[in-house]
Amino acid sequence: MGPTDAAGEGLAVSEGPGSRGETNHPLAPFASSTYRMFWAASLFSNVGTWVHEIGAGWLMSTLDGSPLMVSAVRTATALPMVLLAIPAGALSDRIDRRKMLMVVQCWLIISAGALALLTWSDRITPTGLLLLTILMGVGAVMHVPTWQASIPEIVDRQHLTQAIALGSVSFNLARSVGPAVGGLLIVAVGLWAPFAVNAISFAFVLLAVFLWRRTRQTPKPSDGFFASMTAGLKMVAAPGEMRRTLVRVAMFVLPASSLWGLLPLIVRQQLAWDAKGYGYLVGAIGLGAVLAAVWLPRLRVRLGADRTIVMAMLGYAAGLAMLAASTSKPLALIAATVLGTGWMAVLTTLNANAQFALPDAMRARGMACYLSAFATAMAVGSIVWGRVAADQSPAFALGLAAGGLALLAIPAGGRVGT
Numbered sequence: 001m002g003p004t005d006a007a008g009e010g011l012a013v014s015e016g017p018g019s020r021g022e023t024n025h026p027l028a029p030f031a032s033s034t035y036r037m038f039w040a041a042s043l044f045s046n047v048g049t050w051v052h053e054i055g056a057g058w059l060m061s062t063l064d065g066s067p068l069m070v071s072a073v074r075t076a077t078a079l080p081m082v083l084l085a086i087p088a089g090a091l092s093d094r095i096d097r098r099k100m101l102m103v104v105q106c107w108l109i110i111s112a113g114a115l116a117l118l119t120w121s122d123r124i125t126p127t128g129l130l131l132l133t134i135l136m137g138v139g140a141v142m143h144v145p146t147w148q149a150s151i152p153e154i155v156d157r158q159h160l161t162q163a164i165a166l167g168s169v170s171f172n173l174a175r176s177v178g179p180a181v182g183g184l185l186i187v188a189v190g191l192w193a194p195f196a197v198n199a200i201s202f203a204f205v206l207l208a209v210f211l212w213r214r215t216r217q218t219p220k221p222s223d224g225f226f227a228s229m230t231a232g233l234k235m236v237a238a239p240g241e242m243r244r245t246l247v248r249v250a251m252f253v254l255p256a257s258s259l260w261g262l263l264p265l266i267v268r269q270q271l272a273w274d275a276k277g278y279g280y281l282v283g284a285i286g287l288g289a290v291l292a293a294v295w296l297p298r299l300r301v302r303l304g305a306d307r308t309i310v311m312a313m314l315g316y317a318a319g320l321a322m323l324a325a326s327t328s329k330p331l332a333l334i335a336a337t338v339l340g341t342g343w344m345a346v347l348t349t350l351n352a353n354a355q356f357a358l359p360d361a362m363r364a365r366g367m368a369c370y371l372s373a374f375a376t377a378m379a380v381g382s383i384v385w386g387r388v389a390a391d392q393s394p395a396f397a398l399g400l401a402a403g404g405l406a407l408l409a410i411p412a413g414g415r416v417g418t
Contacts, residue, residue: 034212035163048201050182086365292344308345308349313342318402388400
């Protein structure tokens with residue numbers, strides 16, 4: 001629950017108009033001290049997010065190891081995004097984003113700190129874990145559209161692609177390191193430690209936002225709050241690239257979410273690993289995503305966005321099938337790396353499509369709709385695959401999801417939703 005979500009969406013910052021001519025260089029945004037400050041804060045917070053993810057999944061599997069309850073952690077994370085993303089986006093387009101970000105970070109620090117304290121004192125229950133996860137999800141849904149909507153204030157349009165890529169690198173570097181750190185913390189310190197680390201990580205974002213001095217403002221809507229929400233919904237519902245992107249997000253995330261809901265059970269039951277091994281496996285997913293960030297620009301130039309999405313979805317389906325069939329830890333690590341590559345390639349491409357399709361005045365509402373589509377698909381998918389795993393097995397659920405994703409890959413890469 002850091003400044004980026006499970007989609008790998010990143011922060012983009014630069015000095016503003018009139019920057020020097022290195023705008024096509026992938027590291028050009030690092031010339032800005034503002035960018036460096038926000039990128040570093042984002043990296044710390046993303047590490048905290050993945051440390052927290054490991055802790056929450058492992059804690060629930062300890063408190064209640066049923067597939068439905070373990071999957072419910074992911075559902076509780078996504079539920080606030082499903083219900084509140086669009087109102088949050090409309091609010092973000094209307095108020096001072098800097099102040100909103102500061103308030104939200106305080107909310108997240110308190111929520112994560114409470115979870116750490118309850119776990120440390122051995123007073124946490126499955127219901128308490130889910131409720132605190134929902135509270136943190138409320139903070140995240142207020143944060144992410146505001147964070148995304150701030151991009152036009154601090155980055156030139158010609159920097160957008162590089163900035164999204166660098167944000168994704170931050171997210172996935174954290175995913176490479178954070179899960180292993182989380183597993184080590186659980187073993188060496190205790191189950192409360194990941195949540196304490198996450199609370200501390202939000203303080204870095206709070207400091208960066210406090211030091212940020214806004215130099216550019218976007219115009220505020222002149223219509224009312226509910227009229228603003230309606231306008232945003234009408235925009236994304238109209239035929240065009242944004243509607244197409246939302247449909248493709250749902251087509252990918254519905255089957256792909258099976259991995260995140262069931263991975264703790266695969267680790268415990270099928271691979272017989274402890275929390276440290278769980279951290280290594282999720283770290284391998286992050287490593288695959290970082291590798292994808294290296295070759296994705298070249299692949300998109302060669303294949304185009306649509307074919308890139310098809311190839312990445314098929315690769316993700318192959319990784320799911322490999323993980324479902326594997327009892328070998330080395331093979332599972334290879335499958336996890338493939339899964340990270342596919343996840344990053346699909347969602348980074350779709351995120352860039354959404355960013356370029358949105359006008360500045362509607363950006364927060366448009367990205368809120370994007371996040372809502374993502375979270376809805378994640379929540380529904382977690383429920384569906386948790387039920388399938390409860391009735392059959394986690395491995396069966398992953399295999400079924402792999403088959404469904406392979407069938408959806410071709411239509412998702414075509415002109416859907418237009």
